[in-house]
Amino acid sequence: MGGAPDDEYSKPPAEETLRADDPAAVELAVRQGDPLSGANGFAGLVDLGSPGSDGDRALVRDVLGREPLYIEADAPTDGIPADDAWAFDPTALDDPVLFPAGAIQDEAGRRDRLRLPTNSGVGDVGGSAAAVPGSAVDELRDAIDAALGALDDATPVAFSGGVDSGLVATGTDGPLFVAGFPESHDLEAARDAAAAMDRELREVRLTHDAIERAVHAVAEATGRTNPMDVSIAIPLYLVAERVAADGHETLAVGQGADELFGGYAKVAKAPEDDRVEADSVAGARDELLGTLPEQLPRDVLAIRAAGVEPIAPLLDDRVVRAALALPEALLVRDEERKVALRRVATDRLPESVAIRDKKALQYGSLVSRELDRLARQHGFKRRMDDHVGQYVRDLVEE
Numbered sequence: 001m002g003g004a005p006d007d008e009y010s011k012p013p014a015e016e017t018l019r020a021d022d023p024a025a026v027e028l029a030v031r032q033g034d035p036l037s038g039a040n041g042f043a044g045l046v047d048l049g050s051p052g053s054d055g056d057r058a059l060v061r062d063v064l065g066r067e068p069l070y071i072e073a074d075a076p077t078d079g080i081p082a083d084d085a086w087a088f089d090p091t092a093l094d095d096p097v098l099f100p101a102g103a104i105q106d107e108a109g110r111r112d113r114l115r116l117p118t119n120s121g122v123g124d125v126g127g128s129a130a131a132v133p134g135s136a137v138d139e140l141r142d143a144i145d146a147a148l149g150a151l152d153d154a155t156p157v158a159f160s161g162g163v164d165s166g167l168v169a170t171g172t173d174g175p176l177f178v179a180g181f182p183e184s185h186d187l188e189a190a191r192d193a194a195a196a197m198d199r200e201l202r203e204v205r206l207t208h209d210a211i212e213r214a215v216h217a218v219a220e221a222t223g224r225t226n227p228m229d230v231s232i233a234i235p236l237y238l239v240a241e242r243v244a245a246d247g248h249e250t251l252a253v254g255q256g257a258d259e260l261f262g263g264y265a266k267v268a269k270a271p272e273d274d275r276v277e278a279d280s281v282a283g284a285r286d287e288l289l290g291t292l293p294e295q296l297p298r299d300v301l302a303i304r305a306a307g308v309e310p311i312a313p314l315l316d317d318r319v320v321r322a323a324l325a326l327p328e329a330l331l332v333r334d335e336e337r338k339v340a341l342r343r344v345a346t347d348r349l350p351e352s353v354a355i356r357d358k359k360a361l362q363y364g365s366l367v368s369r370e371l372d373r374l375a376r377q378h379g380f381k382r383r384m385d386d387h388v389g390q391y392v393r394d395l396v397e398e
Helices: 023-032 133-149 163-169 185-197 208-222 227-245 257-261 281-289 292-305 317-324 339-345 367-377 387-397
Strands: 018-020 042-047 057-061 070-072 096-098 103-106 109-112 176-180 201-205 250-252 309-311
Touching (some): 023 042, 023 057, 096 292, 133 339, 163 185, 163 339, 176 185, 185 201, 208 227, 208 367, 208 387, 227 250, 257 317, 257 339, 292 309, 367 387
Parallel strands (some): 250 309
Antiparallel strands (some): 018 042, 057 103, 070 096, 103 109
């Protein structure tokens, strides 16, 4: 998952060893140590040999972890693991752990080669023109325009009514999809935003039966049963399921925007907020970016389990590079978060959508609340340790 591919998605062959839109760009990224070379998300075995030779191979995963890659927990790190010791799908392994994002493992061993540039938070990023706020927004606008321009006109969008999914939706004329329980914030926000944008909205109205069915699907696909991951993955899976039923093969999502552009309260409150270790807003943003390699596999695998391919234009290399060059004032200013992204969005979206704050998916859809309700209805009371997790695991084991 990364920037929008130029070619229509087709299901990869079973013998595939590298998942990437552009294998040549992956090779360049690995050779030059440039994590934002235009390869976007990638994972698997890359051939670094000269044309026509067997070449030197390396197991790699992109620096943001946009493509899932797993390895057996006991697999050696001093050479290329056996073919049956790594996989794109965690269910194919006995004891899978995520291969580290940005790592390269070849016959010489594993090394941390690909690293994102960091922002010092003082507004001067390597002396580049991006230190000038107006220039930084212009560069970000150009990057987002390029990423959205690669979307197919009919690509559907996972839509919550906020600025992230709203901005993604401006890159396509496809239908917008939202999931939530009837009284949920996300359904109401999506309706208001879609009306303001004059766009078609298709609603996936959730029920307890749908939640229980989805628990099995996402747990099997992701290998995760903790309540947070499951409650985030469920609405993604059910939206993707509806998208597939409506005849689509891809789904555009707004993943990564909060991490890239300073969308979290704990980033805005750094360094006073003890939920982050960084001593600046930009440092906290960089810290939160480090959580994506763990989060994205959950989302990617849940969506793919429903039969469609996720596309994340806001995680396109060009957008990431521009976002990393933003001074702090374009991340957070006073009470406003995602300042630069909202400036770009005001060119494309109604003001009501560009300035709208959103709730986290698991709360905005009410999936987290209803999963808790189901757990209690099945005898897993709140006084019990991890009562929702116990319920999820019991449901999966049935």
